[in-house]
Amino acid sequence: MTQSDFDHWQERFAGEEYRFGTAPNAFLKSQAHLLRKGHTALAIADGEGRNGVFLAEQGLDVLSLDFSPNAQEKARKLAQERGVTLRVEQADVINWSYPPNTFDVVAAIFFQFATPPERETIFTGIKRTLKPGGLLLLEGYTPKQLEYKTGGPSKIENLYTREILEQAFADFSSLDIRFYEAVINEGLGHGGMSALIDVVGVK
Template sequence: MWDERFSGEGYFYGTEPARFVAAQAWRLAQGAQVLSVAEGEGRNAVRLAAQGLCIHALDGSAPALAKAQKLAAARGVSLSTEKADLARFIWPVAAYDAVFGVFIQFAPPALRSAIFRGMASALKPGGLLFLHGFSVRQLANASGGPKDAAQLWTLDLLRAAFPGWEIRHQADYDAVLAEGPGHSGKAALIDLVAVKPAR
């Protein structure tokens, strides 16, 4: 499905970053090591790389990663990309200053829990976790995302997945998306930025 979605000439979710990414990236210092999980066609990774961050982008779709590299070249930045099946991925330990998961809601609950554990593992102590996606309220909208409430988020769900983490930003809100044909129209969104405990 994803290879088919990403194999066209156009960018399914556009070439500009999610507003959450653009709004929150100030929290990261130049040169920070950043992992982007299920990055897709590169719109968020390219924006972060343009800020002087060192980006490693994971995705399960080779066509998506090829387009990410194409977008990076067009914008004059460099990315490291890796084709990865997140159901089998061996997560690194304490390797990154920040980890991003933006619209990663393809995952049913068991896989989501495994991905969240992996993201936590990959962060250095004191590192920043950035999550952005659709609220359960998104079921009322037609702007994208899964139609299964179990794959959508609440702030309670995210906070429970990272117990003891310091919350730097959290929000559950409505917005209008204009992110290519994939995300277009009124949307119910969730943001979370949290700090991995130092020990």
């Protein structure tokens, strides 16, 4: 990412309030029954930590990755307030190393700032860093989100279709992809009727 990208995210996460709230993403929360205490989890583009902290609250050993020190300062604060341990690493999620066979769970919630080539790099990293049998929990917006304008990118090529996700994770042992529309309420950043796509995948 460029300096202008860095400045954009730093500005976005400046201030006391949590841009996307402090509650976990609803889809991630709905999959809590799949999580196991003691497992390792990677939360990519975790921002102010709402999802990483939730995973830690379920008893997982969590690494929260994000580009913005402002966001991560709030993530640490949220973890402290909730009484959990959260490992935090400042990183460009596009160019991070994604060490092989390291994590039991990867949470990839709304990181649609990535262009198609960048997205391909991240998806490759996710597949590499998940252990065999590891769990992918991914949520994003579909192209219909451009009609709602309630969050997410304005570029259609950054949005997910079933074909993009089936192709990216074709080698997984199982892949459950669901499309739906729902009202979400995630702080100032995401609010209102939204066109969503969820993935529960097992490597």
